[in-house]
Amino acid sequence: MMDKAYIQQLLEVDKEPVKLTEKKAAILTKAIENFAKYGYAATSTSEIAKQAGVAEGTIFRHYPSKKDLLMAIVKPGILQLAVPYFAEQMIEEVFHSEEVDLEGLLRVFIYNRISFVKKNVQMIRIILQEVAFHPEIQQVFKDIFVTKIYPTVKERLESLQQKGKLKELPIDTSIRFILSTVLGFIFHRYILTTEPVLNEEQEVDYVITLIFHGLQPNHTKG
Amino acid sequence: MMDKAYIQQLLEVDKEPVKLTEKKAAILTKAIENFAKYGYAATSTSEIAKQAGVAEGTIFRHYPSKKDLLMAIVKPGILQLAVPYFAEQMIEEVFHSEEVDLEGLLRVFIYNRISFVKKNVQMIRIILQEVAFHPEIQQVFKDIFVTKIYPTVKERLESLQQKGKLKELPIDTSIRFILSTVLGFIFHRYILTTEPVLNEEQEVDYVITLIFHGLQPNHTKG
DNA sequence: TAAAAAAGTGAGTAATCACTCACTTTTAAT
DNA sequence: ATTAAAAGTGAGTGATTACTCACTTTTTTA
Incomplete structure (x- = not known):
């Protein structure tokens, strides 16, 4: 299971510490879990919200669209990977x-x-x-x-x-x-x-x- | 663009010729195109039907579910690949x-x-x-x-x-x-x-x- | 401590989803 | 030619989808 610290360092690209609320970290954690397991297209925002213990609206408060959520995860990931x-x-x-x-x-x-x-x-x-x-x-x-x-x-x-x-x-x-x-x-x-x-x-x-x-x-x- | 002959030989695994109607071949052709381009989960059966010039019901006449359609394409593909x-x-x-x-x-x-x-x-x-x-x-x-x-x-x-x-x-x-x-x-x-x-x-x-x-x-x- | 900004909520929405079914048309068998 | 089976149809189904918005709660700022 991922924790907040892991997510934080994952998103950290330019060494500038990323500020994360508990709920935002939970959203990212569950999004990563589900995207990896079922794929982006087969994962619903309602499922992420449910698992993260968060209202579905909270996801869209932080990420304008589902794709923005994906990119928020993937972009720093690629930077660290490559x-x-x-x-x-x-x-x-x-x-x-x-x-x-x-x-x-x-x-x-x-x-x-x-x-x-x-x-x-x-x-x-x-x-x-x-x-x-x-x-x-x-x-x-x-x-x-x-x-x-x-x-x-x-x-x-x-x-x-x-x-x-x-x-x-x-x-x-x-x-x-x-x-x-x-x-x-x-x-x-x-x-x-x-x-x-x-x-x-x-x-x-x-x-x-x-x-x-x-x-x-x-x-x-x- | 794929033709019926291509689809036919693709599905042919045990050398037994596969019988295909024009519509069925069209469904498979468009399914392959869209699955390859957008992914299985992001491709809708209605889109496949539309592109193939076929009623959506026709897809489900031949393949009980969308997943059966995928497997009908993928299984012989793997056999020929491997x-x-x-x-x-x-x-x-x-x-x-x-x-x-x-x-x-x-x-x-x-x-x-x-x-x-x-x-x-x-x-x-x-x-x-x-x-x-x-x-x-x-x-x-x-x-x-x-x-x-x-x-x-x-x-x-x-x-x-x-x-x-x-x-x-x-x-x-x-x-x-x-x-x-x-x-x-x-x-x-x-x-x-x-x-x-x-x-x-x-x-x-x-x-x-x-x-x-x-x-x-x-x-x-x- | 008051005001402003940010975070969080959840009922609601239009669109789309895979799939069904009663029905018609085409093909194959007798 | 008659019948039966197979192929094809398209309107309709309930469920689910990503996303919105008016609202409340929490945090930050002045």
Whole structure:
């Protein structure tokens, strides 16, 4: 069960604390629960109100429409999903350091995203399910990827390529390969299945090895 | 635009030709279009009837409920998606031959799935979007994977491992790695984006190389 | 502490929902 | 040609939908 503090930190994007009344937090909590479980279209505002112990009018006092309620949940969720909290930590310390190490870089990235996914399964389910139907959500994704993620990753991978530490593939192919492998693993182990992952370290090691060997230049061997 | 012949072959699972009236085909066509575009829950039966040029009662003459209509579309779709039409061709000729070649095997698999996805983007969109909300759909998936796909693939990969042609990873990790890479590529290039893939052969080659090198045992080099 | 602003309420509304059913039309079987 | 079955119809059903609004309660501000 989510509490007010969780909702609060979820909506916090620019570090400015978000002020929430108890009822507003209850609305968001139940909206997230139901959107994740039944989907946005199949969840009624009356059901959210009932579960949150709130009059239906209260929802529309805070959110002009049902879609505004969805976007209030999804937008900060995407920001936190796509732009890791640890951005400074990782991009500064690991990513921008001279001694770029693909393995170490991957390890930080994977563990960070695993811990985020673990804490936000419902939110991620909502985003995955609704992104197909709402162009606004797609736009948020596109903006973040194009302006923040892609340029940084591209720069670093190109640098690795120039140093001969990476296969000479088109950069987009390399990025897709890494993302497919990592996200495929996370999706399978933390979203699709529900049993806890026991030997997490071992499994992450496998993923890293697969990517590492896949992207290894032909003339060397790690 | 879909025609009756397309719908007919889509529903054909056991090679027995499915008999369809014009109106029934129109209902299925418009249902697929709308479910793919707006989602199952956000599509009304009245809208389907209107677009198909049919009375709303006609839908319920053929399908007892809206959900039955969805399942009539989705179930054969999953069967065709998960159990490749070329099953005999591939599994017999390539998969069960003594000279097992991971690269050739992957190539046949990838091209086959690409051509299927190209022809059935809408159907695949529906399945991806609705699988989360309908346990029946999940069960269909699970059954097919557990009984048909997993055992065959497992057997072949283990055989490759024993011959020293594959990394000694847990078999599930290898399967997930291959599926993530292949499906990640197909999803990105044929479902997520709409522009036609120009240098398809080249891109498929990259995917195969990445998987091949990723799964290459440590002591040899391809 | 008085006034203003914000939060919360719940009965009410028009529209839409999936679905029914008595009926007509078309097709297939004898 | 007659009959029976299947296909198709469309007005009608009660339930539910997102949302409104006049009103009360609580909180904040001056």
